[in-house]
Amino acid sequence: MRTQVAIIGAGPAGMLLSHLLAAEGVGSVVVETRSEEYVASRIRAGILEQSTVDLLRATGLGERLDAEGHRHRGIYLQWPGERHHLDFVDLTGRSVWVYGQTEVQKDLVAARTAAGQQVYYEVGDTALHDLETDHPSVTFTDASGAEVRVRADAVAGCDGSFGPSRCAVPSSVRQQWERVYPYSWLGILADVAPSTDELIYAWHPDGFALHSMRSSSVSRFYVQVPNDTSLDDWSDDRIWTALADRLGHGQDGWSLETGPITDRSVLPMRSFVATPMRHGRLFLAGDAAHIVPPTGAKGLNLAVADVALLAPALAALVRGSSSLADSYSDTALRRVWRCTHFSWWMTSMLHTSGDPFDAELQLSQLRWVCSSRAGAAGLAENYAGLPIGF
Numbered sequence: 001m002r003t004q005v006a007i008i009g010a011g012p013a014g015m016l017l018s019h020l021l022a023a024e025g026v027g028s029v030v031v032e033t034r035s036e037e038y039v040a041s042r043i044r045a046g047i048l049e050q051s052t053v054d055l056l057r058a059t060g061l062g063e064r065l066d067a068e069g070h071r072h073r074g075i076y077l078q079w080p081g082e083r084h085h086l087d088f089v090d091l092t093g094r095s096v097w098v099y100g101q102t103e104v105q106k107d108l109v110a111a112r113t114a115a116g117q118q119v120y121y122e123v124g125d126t127a128l129h130d131l132e133t134d135h136p137s138v139t140f141t142d143a144s145g146a147e148v149r150v151r152a153d154a155v156a157g158c159d160g161s162f163g164p165s166r167c168a169v170p171s172s173v174r175q176q177w178e179r180v181y182p183y184s185w186l187g188i189l190a191d192v193a194p195s196t197d198e199l200i201y202a203w204h205p206d207g208f209a210l211h212s213m214r215s216s217s218v219s220r221f222y223v224q225v226p227n228d229t230s231l232d233d234w235s236d237d238r239i240w241t242a243l244a245d246r247l248g249h250g251q252d253g254w255s256l257e258t259g260p261i262t263d264r265s266v267l268p269m270r271s272f273v274a275t276p277m278r279h280g281r282l283f284l285a286g287d288a289a290h291i292v293p294p295t296g297a298k299g300l301n302l303a304v305a306d307v308a309l310l311a312p313a314l315a316a317l318v319r320g321s322s323s324l325a326d327s328y329s330d331t332a333l334r335r336v337w338r339c340t341h342f343s344w345w346m347t348s349m350l351h352t353s354g355d356p357f358d359a360e361l362q363l364s365q366l367r368w369v370c371s372s373r374a375g376a377a378g379l380a381e382n383y384a385g386l387p388i389g390f
């Protein structure tokens with residue numbers, strides 16, 4: 001089979017790339033190991049930054065987001081006895097939206113299905129070939145067991161952190177940076193209305209906690225736990241008690257509402273960057289090239305920013321102009337490293353290490369961010385997101 005761009009991975013990066021390429025008049029084929037239902041139901045990110053929302057709206061994907069998403073002006077930062085609101089709109093003129101990755105994925109699948117996009121789900125043995133030539137290809141076994149080869153002008157590796165694309169960049173040119181944090185997040189989804197109008201990021205001596213939400217009736221919570229924590233050790237009571245303590249139940253009359261837990265998982269925290277994001281006719285985007293800890297809400301937004309740069313670069317490449325493709329890796333990595341730093345910075349400021357010196361530095365930093373307009377604006381600018389192409 002022949003197409004212009006072979007896309008590996010039907011997560012948000014791969015599906016949005018196929019959507020943006022179609023808008024540029026470029027054909028693509030998407031291959032995905034999992035089923036459509038599995039990809040659409042994975043509970044992951046929930047915060048969209050301004051540039052992501054602008055892009056989704058501009059490309060016809062904003063209807064449900066506008067109807068069902070919730071625009072937030074900012075976030076709360078707190079530590080025992082104090083809660084402060086940072087108003088991003090006031091500080092930077094930009095805001096964020098609560099709209100789950102599950103919903104973004106559904107909107108993408110609906111749009112691509114309506115447009116007749118070819119997506120092979122439940123494939124096996126995905127392999128990349130001839131990437132250093134002008135006629136690369138991707139082979140796989142389709143759901144019926146047939147062996148398929150897709151010949152293309154370019155291959156987009158949008159296959160997340162465990163896909164084969166990153167490793168197709170030879171180790172002689174690939175560089176990797178990694179930071180593994182000494183803690184994880186235990187995350188729950190609960191059928192209960194949020195107890196707050198905007199997200200609460202809480203520093204606490206027992207460990208970080210986050211009150212997030214997915215809708216007016218579904219809340220998302222996280223607590224910092226040691227690495228290798230087993231869910232079996234965390235009963236519902238233990239989870240709600242930890243959240244109540246860390247989020248300040250009873251503080252200034254605020255109370256935490258609880259409800260049935262519908263999903264729970266432990267999420268390890270790591271920062272990871274692989275460079276370059278382009279090798280020959282292979283282009284990496286999203287988690288295939290970088291992972292951030294979720295504290296700064298950047299993972300999904302970074303994947304969107306990558307493909308927003310990649311789509312015009314590939315459109316130009318298939319028409320014979322390589323300058324955008326040549327600069328793609330360097331341009332994308334500027335933003336990747338900015339978001340990697342911001343995510344590390346938020347993580348380091350909010351997670352307790354058990355070291356009392358660290359704790360005093362964290363509290364000092366939090367007080368500065370909440371009392372200095374310059375400090376608050378720095379956080380707001382990064383959290384609400386810098387323009388694509390920054």
Ligand SMILES: Cc1cc2nc3c(=O)[nH]c(=O)nc-3n(C[C@H](O)[C@H](O)[C@H](O)COP(=O)(O)OP(=O)(O)OC[C@H]3O[C@@H](n4cnc5c(N)ncnc54)[C@H](O)[C@@H]3O)c2cc1C
Pocket residue numbers: 008009010011012013014031032033034039043044045046047101123126158159160161162163164267285286287288294296297298299300301303
């Ligand atoms: C458990 C979890 C929780 C998260 N929570 C948050 C959060 O709270 N906030 C936040 O901002 N970010 C969060 N993230 C990060 C965010 O979800 C990712 O950054 C985002 O999904 C990146 O999109 P992607 O398309 O690059 O990768 P993915 O969504 O991982 O998609 C890659 C796709 O490639 C497919 N694939 C893999 N191998 C192959 C193969 N061999 N052949 C074909 N297809 C293949 C995979 O099945 C997958 O569907 C979380 C991530 C995880 C894993």
